[in-house]
Amino acid sequence: xxxxxxxxxxxxxxxxxxxxxxxxxxxxxxxxxxxxxxxxxxxxxxxxxxxxxxxxxxxxxxxxxxxxxxxxxxxxxxxxxxxxxxxxxxxxxxxxxxxxxxxxxxxxxxxxxxxxxxxxxxxxxxxxxxxxxxxxxxxxxxxxxxxxxxxxxxxxxxxxxxxxxxxxxxxxxxxxxxxxxxxxxxxxxxxxxxxxxxxxxxxxxxxxxxxxxxxxxxxxxxxxxxxxxxxxxxxxxxxxxxxxxxxxxxxxxxxxxxxxxxxx
Numbered sequence: 001x002x003x004x005x006x007x008x009x010x011x012x013x014x015x016x017x018x019x020x021x022x023x024x025x026x027x028x029x030x031x032x033x034x035x036x037x038x039x040x041x042x043x044x045x046x047x048x049x050x051x052x053x054x055x056x057x058x059x060x061x062x063x064x065x066x067x068x069x070x071x072x073x074x075x076x077x078x079x080x081x082x083x084x085x086x087x088x089x090x091x092x093x094x095x096x097x098x099x100x101x102x103x104x105x106x107x108x109x110x111x112x113x114x115x116x117x118x119x120x121x122x123x124x125x126x127x128x129x130x131x132x133x134x135x136x137x138x139x140x141x142x143x144x145x146x147x148x149x150x151x152x153x154x155x156x157x158x159x160x161x162x163x164x165x166x167x168x169x170x171x172x173x174x175x176x177x178x179x180x181x182x183x184x185x186x187x188x189x190x191x192x193x194x195x196x197x198x199x200x201x202x203x204x205x206x207x208x209x210x211x212x213x214x215x216x217x218x219x220x221x222x223x224x225x226x227x228x229x230x231x232x233x234x235x236x237x238x239x240x241x242x243x244x245x246x247x248x249x250x251x252x253x254x255x256x257x258x259x260x261x262x263x264x
Contacts, residue, residue: 023241029234049231053239058215063243066200066216069131070247073138073199074192080139081146081191088147089154103147106140111204114140119208129211137205142198146191153187189256193248200244217243 030049032042053059088099106114118137119128127133161183165175181188203218210219217240225233 026234026237029230030238032231049235053232053235056220058220062215062217062220063239065131065214066218066240066243067247069134069138069206069214069216070196070199072131072135073142074195074251076135076139077143077146077195078150078188078192080143081150082188085147085150086154089151090159099151100148103144103151105144107144111141115204115208122209128209129213131214133209134206134214137209138199138202141202141205142195145194145198149191149194150184150187153184153191157183185256189252192251192255196247196251197244200240200247 028042031045031047033046033048034042034044088094101108115137118140122128122133122137125133127136157180161179162175165179170178200216201218202216203222206214206216206219210216217236221233221236221240224230224236
């Protein structure tokens, strides 16, 4: 028993180290002005990297654009996935494996092929360089995540509660509002947070469809990382992490409700 306890404690400690180590490196890089080989830690620390990041003209527009696009994508994706997942979860005509293949199809196909072909269509529809065009393409790429999570949530929930309420005279809206929504809240919250994070991290769709007019955090972050400017790249990464965590917390409060504990 003690050996199992020690192994579990060691596994937990090792997992925490794996999670915190990259964050510590990002934190050190974001405050370092001189970190040359073979030094183990930075030789000089300063906050000028953050001053440079905040003073950049595109910084705050990128943060706002990322949040707006991600929230809009999350709302549309969940709104589409809820009824679609319910139908596919309880229908008897189509094989479940085939449904899962169809759901994952946008992820199986090469992303660059989907994006470039969509760009041609969006040019004809005059959606390039617009928030609507970016949100539509983000929704297409993020919808499989929401669908898969909600599909499994509906399968675990089953039809028993809905059929019982229907036999007692409840209409569809009452069943959804008073039974389905409360019981599916964990799955809906998880799918919404997942979609929000994936939408925030999209680079290629925003780059091609945005046409350089709409800047988001990934569009600012990746060039610095590719050019070896690790200080700015790390600071933007920490901001990106903070934005996704804040967005996920807001979605958890709005959808899941504030959890204040319970008495047993």
